[in-house]
Amino acid sequence: MKARGLLLAFCAVSAAIRAEEPDWFDAFRGRAFLQGDVSFVAREKTAPRDAPPVLRARWVVLRYAGFTEKERRFWPSRNILLVALPSGTRYVLESSFGFVDEGHLEEERPWQRVASARTAFEVWMSGADPPSTNAADAQPCDGMRERVRAPGGTLEFFVDDLGSRTVRASLAEIAAGTFDEDERRDLGALLKVSVDSNHTMGTEMPTYHLRDPLFAVNVALRDQVLPPDRRTVVLAPDPAAPVDLSSWRALAHLPLDLPPFPPLPAEGGFR
Numbered sequence: 001m002k003a004r005g006l007l008l009a010f011c012a013v014s015a016a017i018r019a020e021e022p023d024w025f026d027a028f029r030g031r032a033f034l035q036g037d038v039s040f041v042a043r044e045k046t047a048p049r050d051a052p053p054v055l056r057a058r059w060v061v062l063r064y065a066g067f068t069e070k071e072r073r074f075w076p077s078r079n080i081l082l083v084a085l086p087s088g089t090r091y092v093l094e095s096s097f098g099f100v101d102e103g104h105l106e107e108e109r110p111w112q113r114v115a116s117a118r119t120a121f122e123v124w125m126s127g128a129d130p131p132s133t134n135a136a137d138a139q140p141c142d143g144m145r146e147r148v149r150a151p152g153g154t155l156e157f158f159v160d161d162l163g164s165r166t167v168r169a170s171l172a173e174i175a176a177g178t179f180d181e182d183e184r185r186d187l188g189a190l191l192k193v194s195v196d197s198n199h200t201m202g203t204e205m206p207t208y209h210l211r212d213p214l215f216a217v218n219v220a221l222r223d224q225v226l227p228p229d230r231r232t233v234v235l236a237p238d239p240a241a242p243v244d245l246s247s248w249r250a251l252a253h254l255p256l257d258l259p260p261f262p263p264l265p266a267e268g269g270f271r
Contacts, residue, residue, distance in 0.1 A: 021149070022108055022124070024096075024110055024113060024120075024122055025253050027076065027096075027098025027099050027109060027110050028062075028064045028066075028076045028078065028096075028098055028099070029064055029066045029076060029099050030064040030065035030066040030067075030075070030076070031064070031065045032062050032063070032064050032065075032255040032257070032258055033062065033063045033064075033065070033258065033259055033260065033261040033262065034060070034061075034062060034258040034259065034260055034261060035061035035062065035063050035077070035201060035202060035208070035261040036059070036060070036061050036201040036202070036208075036261075037058070037059070037060050037242065037245075038058070038059045038201070038237075039056070039057070039058045039059075039237070039238035039240070039242050040056065040057045040058070040059065040235040040236060040237060040238055041053045041056055041235070041236050041237075041238045041239075042054045042055045042056070042057060042193060042233050042234065042235050042236075043233065043234065043236070044232055044233055044234075045194075045232050045233070045234055046232075052086065053086070054086075054189065054233050055083055055084060055085050055086070055189070055190075056083075056084045056238060057081055057082065057083050057084070057235065058081070058082040058084075058242075058245075058248075059080070059081055059082075059199075059201070059210055059213075060078075060080045060081075060082060060245070060252075060254075061077065061078070061079050061080070061201050061202070061208050062077065062078040062080070062254075062255075062258070063075050063076070063077050063261050064076040064077070064078075064099075066099050073205045073206060076096075076097060076098045076099050077096065077097050077206070077208070078094055078096045079094060079095045079096060079208050079209075079212050079213050080092060080093070080094040080096075080213060080252060081093040081094070081210070081213035081214060082248050082252060083190065085186060089116075089117075089182075089186060090116075090117065090248075090251055091114065091115065091116055091183075091186065091187065091190075092113070092114075092115045092248075092251055092252045093113070093114055093115075093190075093213040093214060093216045093217060094112070094113045094213050094216065095111065095112055095212035095213045095215060095216060096110040096111065096112075096113065097109070097110070097111075097206075098110040107126065108124040108125065108126040108147060109124060109125055109126065110122070110124060110125075111123050111124060111125040111146065112213075112215065112216035112219050113216060114187065114216045114217055114220050115251065115252075116179065116183050117251060119150075119151055119178055119179060119183075120150065120178075121148070121150040121152075121174070121175065121178050121179070121216075121220045122148070122149045122150060123146050123147070123148050123149075123216070123219055124146065124147045124148075124149060125144060125145065125146055125147075125159075126144075126145050126147065127144050127145045144158070144159040145157070145158055145159065146158075146159060146162075146219075148171065148174055148219075150174050150175075150177075150178040151177060151178050152173065152174040152175060152176060152177025152178035152179075153170075153173065153174040153177055154174075155167070155170050155171065155174060157170075162219070162222070167222070168222045168223045169223065171219065171220065171221075171222045171223065172221075172222070172223040175220050175221055178220075179220075184221070187217050187220065187221060188221060188224055189233075190214065190217045191217060191218065191221060191224055191225060191226050191231070192226060192230070192231050192232055192233040193214060193231060193233045193234075193235065194228065194231035194232070194233065194234055195210050195211040195214060195235065196210075196235075199211070199235075210235075245258070
């Protein structure tokens with residue numbers, strides 16, 4: 001474990017030497033399109049249908065024309081869950097995939113983000129799966145790595161170590177220094193949300209999953225994650241008519257113009 005920690009420190013220093021702190025939204029280039037927009041009401045499983053909702057959520061997927069039409073499955077995307085609590089407090093959860101230069105996979109790219117009106121907890125990803133499963137062939141920084149950037153601190157760890165006690169404790173300290181008591185209580189309630197694996201969006205690759213932006217809270221509050229049988233809040237379609245996204249624009253950094261994502265041509269594949 002000590003040796004692995006030293007490797008993480010080495011990788012972190014290397015990353016610091018390579019680049020300055022990146023900006024989350026700089027990774028999304030090109031004209032933005034709206035892939036989908038779905039609204040939900042969240043209630044306890046045992047609550048009657050007319051019970052007040054625990055929260056309301058709006059699931060929005062944006063695609064950015066960062067490449068040619070032939071390569072649009074690689075276009076940058078933001079998979080966003082806009083959460084509104086009865087108190088009026090709002091949060092933005094997202095699982096994103098920014099512009100990637102295949103020749104520079106060591107450069108960090110957005111992955112998970114949890115934001116309130118006053119702060120944000122970001123997780124960036126770098127690296128790629130090692131080309132060989134032979135440990136003797138692996139390079140010191142091989143593998144997918146995550147780097148947390150938040151006001152409460154930073155942490156770099158390998159994806160496989162997300163469940164380790166050391167990483168959980170470090171994430172808890174960072175979250176405590178990033179979110180105040182009310183924010184941690186609100187976000188902790190989101191850990192109770194049970195998401196149907198069939199909640200997907202997209203008729204072409206890639207397919208987007210509703211569970212992915214919720215996973216951002218699972219990373220931020222890793223020490224509080226609940227087993228599936230204790231996730232008692234379920235999402236149902238919101239019968240209320242959807243309103244425009246303008247009220248979310250500042251908090252979620254949404255573009256002013258969001259035309260629908262263009263469908264594939266009926267015949268002939270990509271143009």
